[in-house]
Amino acid sequence: xxxxxxxxxxxxxxxxxxxxxxxxxxxxxxxxxxxxxxxxxxxxxxxxxxxxxxxxxxxxxxxxxxxxxxxxxxxxxxxxxxxxxxxxxxxxxxxxxxxxxxxxxxxxxxxxxxxxxxxxxxxxxxxxxxxxxxxxxxxxxxxxxxxxxxxxxxxxxxxxxxxxxxxxxxxxxxxxxxxxxxxxxxxxxxxxxxxxxxxxxxxxxxxxxxxxxxxxxxxxxxxxxxxxxxxxxxxxxxxxxxxxxxxxxxxxxxx
Amino acid sequence: xxxxxxxxxxxxxxxxxxxxxxxxxxxxxxxxxxxxxxxxxxxxxxxxxxxxxxxxxxxxxxxxxxxxxxxxxxxxxxxxxxxxxxxxxxxxxxxxxxxxxxxxxxxxxxxxxxxxxxxxxxxxxxxxxxxxxxxxxxxxxxxxxxxxxxxxxxxxxxxxxxxxxxxxxxxxxxxxxxxxxxxxxxxxxxxxxxxxxxxxxxxxxxxxxxxxxxxxxxxxxxxxxxxxxxxxxxxxxxxxxxxxxxxxxxxxxxxxxxxxxxxxxxxxxxxxxxxxxxxxxxxxxxxxxxxxxxxxxxxxxxxx
Numbered sequence: 133x134x135x136x137x138x139x140x141x142x143x144x145x146x147x148x149x150x151x152x153x154x155x156x157x158x159x160x161x162x163x164x165x166x167x168x169x170x171x172x173x174x175x176x177x178x179x180x181x182x183x184x185x186x187x188x189x190x191x192x193x194x195x196x197x198x199x200x201x202x203x204x205x206x207x208x209x210x211x212x213x214x215x216x217x218x219x220x221x222x223x224x225x226x227x228x229x230x231x232x233x234x235x236x237x238x239x240x241x242x243x244x245x246x247x248x249x250x251x252x253x254x255x256x257x258x259x260x261x262x263x264x265x266x267x268x269x270x271x272x273x274x275x276x277x278x279x280x281x282x283x284x285x286x287x288x289x290x291x292x293x294x295x296x297x298x299x300x301x302x303x304x305x306x307x308x309x310x311x312x313x314x315x316x317x318x319x320x321x322x323x324x325x326x327x328x329x330x331x332x333x334x335x336x337x338x339x340x341x342x343x344x345x346x347x348x349x350x351x352x353x354x355x356x357x358x359x360x361x362x363x364x365x366x367x368x369x370x371x372x373x374x375x376x377x378x379x380x381x382x383x384x385x386x387x
Numbered sequence: 388x389x390x391x392x393x394x395x396x397x398x399x400x401x402x403x404x405x406x407x408x409x410x411x412x413x414x415x416x417x418x419x420x421x422x423x424x425x426x427x428x429x430x431x432x433x434x435x436x437x438x439x440x441x442x443x444x445x446x447x448x449x450x451x452x453x454x455x456x457x458x459x460x461x462x463x464x465x466x467x468x469x470x471x472x473x474x475x476x477x478x479x480x481x482x483x484x485x486x487x488x489x490x491x492x493x494x495x496x497x498x499x500x501x502x503x504x505x506x507x508x509x510x511x512x513x514x515x516x517x518x519x520x521x522x523x524x525x526x527x528x529x530x531x532x533x534x535x536x537x538x539x540x541x542x543x544x545x546x547x548x549x550x551x552x553x554x555x556x557x558x559x560x561x562x563x564x565x566x567x568x569x570x571x572x573x574x575x576x577x578x579x580x581x582x583x584x585x586x587x588x589x590x591x592x593x594x595x596x597x598x599x600x601x602x603x604x605x606x607x608x609x610x611x612x613x614x615x616x617x618x619x620x621x622x623x624x625x626x627x628x629x630x631x632x633x634x635x636x637x638x639x640x641x642x643x644x645x646x647x648x649x650x651x652x653x654x655x656x657x658x659x660x661x662x663x664x665x666x667x668x669x670x671x672x673x674x675x676x677x678x679x680x681x682x683x684x685x686x687x688x689x690x691x
Binding site: 151186231245296297346 | 571
């Protein structure tokens, strides 16, 4: 395997909710077309960190960021950054499946329509099919595209949200505990899907489930109380961690 | 002295509790009782007109009670015309204001705007009618070059203004009930704030917005004083768009204007109550439609 490229480089990132620091001095490289998992106990800042990567924290009042997040070498927190363009490149899948209360078709075609990616109906149909195939959902919904998205099962809804995210052809997909609301079978489907998405996308996934990180990711970062304790290839984190805290956490003695 | 077990099985009879409970119950039932009595009264006084006056006359196009013409169509059409025009004006204004207050305005401005909207609802209708008569009517006359300023359009403007607080606050609640996760999903895809509002938030709140419009309409169709003061009160059939700038007469204004002059128990008297029944049915249907909208929303999975 050739040496992977760095897609995102985070340098010395601090994050505050009001005056309360939530992240301190985070520096981490995210490799292109790899799956990077972020683990750690609840409230350790891993989701907050994830939302820093596409500036979704901007939507929360009273938050503040220091440091740099370089996407292909360009700081996304630099003055004059177009946040809308940034989020086009860095998509997101949320903890609870959140399809719009519209049809399956409208959900997937929302992004392409809003961003002007489709010239006509045929383009829209093509993008929808491609995205749903990409999210391993096409065979299940191809005959019910006009049905309400909320009528799908939760696992299907989450894959629909993934299809909706890849319909705008992002470069990076952020996943915030995408399986926490799902049953084991739906979880497995999402994990398999992540492996196939890795061919085209850089994936960063937050998970509270260590087995999931061990099974599904290439790199793992371990967060503890707002700090990144250790970042290494997944295998190293789970078999020969360099920090004692990491070892205690992954073996279930801390956290 | 009773033992502990006995007191818990057989609670002591307490006089004050009984009196309070009984009076609350009586008050609660009396509310229902009054509504039923009013409805009964309306029926008793109004229903006779349906056999005293032939239906062809009653649903004719001429309302000249002094000459035996009791055609209620001009009044029904007048009410409908004024109300619909008012809603057409108030709907975009109200929904846009709600969107602004809920989605766009910074917090401090929202804190000012919300109570302002509620104050708007508290302005007495006669004051608005006066304002309509003195300010709006002359303006309408000059701008649209109408023979008189007391027109359907002037009445609709005043009514729109009166139904705005209802529409704004109910629509705002509906927008507020749209979960943040929908907004997040749209924003995370690179949609702009306006795209998020128009293509995700407003459609997700549409049943609530429909309810807001229904309630605003219910408010508008029952309004009397302001309408009587600014619509000119000519009972003519408003059949073309030009009637927008002509006087009209609503059902409510007719009842209010003529009730003082009729002989109690006469045909005219019964006819006015007959109009009251028709009005009641219309508002009932509108409120029912609003209630159905809420019901549908709940069935679809509530305020997700």
